[in-house]
Amino acid sequence: MSPFSGPVVLGTLVVGSPAMYAAYTGMLSTNVALVRVLICLVAVWAACSLVASIAQSTVASNNAANNAADATRVDLEAIPVPIEESDAA
Numbered sequence: 001m002s003p004f005s006g007p008v009v010l011g012t013l014v015v016g017s018p019a020m021y022a023a024y025t026g027m028l029s030t031n032v033a034l035v036r037v038l039i040c041l042v043a044v045w046a047a048c049s050l051v052a053s054i055a056q057s058t059v060a061s062n063n064a065a066n067n068a069a070d071a072t073r074v075d076l077e078a079i080p081v082p083i084e085e086s087d088a089a
Helices: 006-025 030-072
Strands: none
Touching: 006 030
């Protein structure tokens, strides 16, 4: 996942908003606020990449299980069934 993708940038804005607000009100210097936002960017990027990696591996394993199940599925209509003749006469 790219560090400039939508979820990462949105998450960075949400997590880093207290630092940006403190810089806006003058309670925090701009340099410190930018460093905090960059740290938030790295942390959110790592978290989103981890979640994306886990999701991709889960989807891949589910697809492999479905393919294995399809390979072992038996077509019951293709199996000949012997018909017994009754001696009703």
